[in-house]
Structure formats: C-alpha cells, structure tokens
Amino acid sequence: xxxxxxxxxxxxxxxxxxxxxxxxxxxxxxxxxxxxxxxxxxxxxxxxxxxxxxxxxxxxxxxxxxxxxxxxxxxxxxxxxxxxxxxxxxxxxxxxxxxxxxxxxxxxxxxxxxxxxxxxxxxxxxxxxxxxxxxxxxxxxxxxxxxxxxxxxxxxxx
Numbered sequence: 001x002x003x004x005x006x007x008x009x010x011x012x013x014x015x016x017x018x019x020x021x022x023x024x025x026x027x028x029x030x031x032x033x034x035x036x037x038x039x040x041x042x043x044x045x046x047x048x049x050x051x052x053x054x055x056x057x058x059x060x061x062x063x064x065x066x067x068x069x070x071x072x073x074x075x076x077x078x079x080x081x082x083x084x085x086x087x088x089x090x091x092x093x094x095x096x097x098x099x100x101x102x103x104x105x106x107x108x109x110x111x112x113x114x115x116x117x118x119x120x121x122x123x124x125x126x127x128x129x130x131x132x133x134x135x136x137x138x139x140x141x142x143x144x145x146x147x148x149x150x151x152x153x154x155x156x157x158x
Contacts, residue, residue, distance in 0.1 A: 014061045018085065018111045022059070025051065044076075052080040057103070057118055057125065060086035070095065074102070075140055078132035083118055083125040085111065095140065101132040 012033045015024060024030050025042040042048050052058055058077035062069065068089045077084045078101070086092065088104040098104045103118050103125075105111035118125045138144075 011061050014087070014108050014111065015059065017108050018059050018061075018105075018115055020112075020115065022055075023051075048076070049080060052077050052082045055082055057083040057085050057115070060084060062087050062089070075136055078102070078129070078140075079136040081126075081129045081133040083129045084132060085115055085118060087111075096132065096135055101128055101135055103128065 015030075016034060019037065022037065023039045024034050024037045025039050028041070031038040042051060055077075058073060060071055060073045060077075062071060068091060070086070070089060070091050074084055074086050074092075074096075078096075083103065085103045085105065088098070088106045092098055092102070092104055096102055103114045105114050
C-alpha cells in the first residue's frame with residue numbers, strides 16, 4: 001500500500017509540474033488531485049484524436065505499479081504526429097529512437113527541461129513528432145503486431 005501511495009504521489013507531482021497548466025484526461029481519480037485541470041474521461045476515436053491534434057505535446061507518465069513498459073499513449077499520440085514527452089523506460093529504446101522521435105525524461109526536473117526545450121523549438125518538436133508517426137505507421141500497427149506474434153509462434157513450433 002505504501003509503494004502504491006508513493007507511486008501515485010510521484011505521478012501527481014510529475015503531471016502537475018510537467019503539464020504546467022495543461023489539461024488532464026482519464027480516470028476520475030485525477031479530479032481529486034488536479035481539479036482545475038481535469039477534463040474527464042475520453043474514449044478512443046474522433047474526440048481523442050481532436051484532443052491530441054490540438055495539443056502542444058502529449059505527456060506520458062506510467063502507472064505506479066508499472067516500473068517499466070510503454071503506455072498506449074506513446075503510440076496513439078505518435079501516430080497523430082503530436083510531440084510526446086514520455087517517462088524513460090528501457091523499452092523506449094527498443095521500440096523508438098528517443099533522440100529523434102520523442103522527448104524522454106528520467107526525473108521530473110529533466111522532464112521540465114525537456115518540456116521547455118520542446119515548447120521553445122517547435123520545428124524540432126514537430127520533426128520528432130513526424131519521425132515518431134512514421135515509426136508507428138511502419139512498425140507498430142496492429143497488423144505489424146499480429147505478424148510478429150505469428151512469427152514468434154511459428155519459431156516456437158506452435
């Protein structure tokens with residue numbers, strides 16, 4: 001329980017400091033922590049795409065219980081061609097080129113610096129967003145995933 005609470009506190013601090021006034025969508029629990037910025041749940045489809053496409057960047061902060069791994073947000077916002085500021089994880093470097101396609105951070109302080117870099121250099125941010133979009137469309141769509149799963153099953157003799 002302590003680890004969960006500490007992780008939640010980290011997420012709230014990260015979102016508060018890294019968004020610096022932006023909108024938060026998602027679980028109702030955010031209303032309690034960031035009431036002035038919470039905009040409610042948002043489903044997949046046109047509304048989500050409109051929110052992403054109207055954003056300067058999309059922030060990705062992992063759940064407290066997920067010490068590693070990427071969230072779907074990296075792929076969705078990447079596919080929309082929107083700059084992504086994401087918490088670093090080892091998988092990031094396997095699936096993307098963080099120096100060319102995303103903005104990643106390991107600490108909140110580094111995240112604040114990356115946010116400022118992203119907002120001050122719009123051409124760089126948009127170039128990275130377009131590179132991420134290309135990567136997602138060429139390597140990370142559902143047909144790509146299905147092919148990889150089938151190849152792995154075939155290699156395993158299943």
